[in-house]
Amino acid sequence: MRRRTFLTASVGAASTALAGCITQDNDDGADDDDEESTLTTPESFDGTLTVATYESFVDAPSSSPGEWVKEEFESMHDGVTLEWQIAENSVTEFVQRAQRDAEIDADVYLGLNVDDLVIADRELDESLFVSADRYGFENRSAIKDDLLFDPQSRALPYDTGYISLVYDENEVDEPETFDDLTTDPYEGTLLAQNAQSSDPGRAFMLWTVDQFDEDGYLDYWQELVDNDVRIFSSWGDSYDAYSAEERPMVVSYSTDQVYANRYDQDMSRHQVAFPNGQGYANPEGMAVFEASDSPALGFEFMDFMLSQSAQSEVAVRNVQLPSTDHADLDEEFDQYAHVPDETVIFSYDQLQGNLNDWVDDWAREIAGN
Secondary structure, three states, X not given: OOOOEEEEEOOHHHHHHOOOOEEOOOOOOOOOOOOOEEEEOOOOOEEEEEEEEOHHHOOOOOOOHHHHHHHHHHHHOXXXXXXXXXXXXXXXXXXXXXXXXXXXXXXXXXXXXXXXHHHHHHHOOOOOEOOHHHOOOOOHHHEOHHHOOOXXXXXEEEEEEEEEEEEOOXXXXXXXXXXXXXXXXXXXXXXXXXXXXXXXXXXXXXXXHHHHOOOOHHHHHHHHHHOOOEEEOOHHHHHHHHHOOOOOEEEEEOOHHHHHHHOOOOHHHXXXXXXXXXXXXXXXXXXXXXXXXXXXXXXXXXXHHOOHHHHHXXXXXXXXXXXXXXXXXXXXXXXXOOOOOEEEOOOHHHHOOOHHHHHHHHHHHHHOO
């Protein structure tokens, strides 16, 4: 097992110049510019690492990534036990715990997106997560630059999905633009999700903000409502309705055909559309909790998730695209995982100070209809 050394110092220049360093402020606030101490990890890690994540990452051992990730990570570290913790209310439950000064009993959160991070930073006076700059990663440099969404380097992306439209080509033609969705041929055809409670729902809403600006996206949504869009509280509920053939089109992911091909489904009902040639990128990240008792082990787990083996396996099992440029994907995945010609995404800085207002205005005028 490789040995790593970390530098603890309050000198900013030194912390950025040395690979694998940790910068910590003293609890007493004293000026320690000349004081340095070294924390060296043991020859091997041991103990329990608790990783909080969403249910579908672990709920189906035969297909979800969770069981493979656990077995592989534990096989690399004989003294480590990885325990999954299902976050029923995603990051929100940890934000609420921090607000109550309640214990946070997880070390890592897996499944964090830029919206979650913006909301957590807005609600809390201190960061919920610790900067990944404190660790000497082996695989961090393989992350695609356009997927990095945290300017403070707390969250690192491990995969990404592109929000798109999935449709039944036997029932509707491919919508080429957003405006197409408001026309007569698409009346009563679209299933969408609530931007307050669904990640893809919020991403689709943000996509319309990009298309029509903050002064016009609500007018566009009103046109969708007039054209009988049906809005569900979750992606799962909307996709269940689509699978039951209640309607011929749903807001979903551009990797939908990977799933459909895996289970021998009728591919005519799993066509992928990118209105205006675009897709909204929704990278999922991971971060170590500030309250973790095992930050080095947490970072070691993050580094593993960025490794070539994990990137290749998790992408296929999670039906998402890898976040790195060194994943080795099979031809089948490459064939059925579609990527748009143009990527749309709001940065952390763009969402900070705007996200809450956009979602609240959408909820008041659209979800309440």
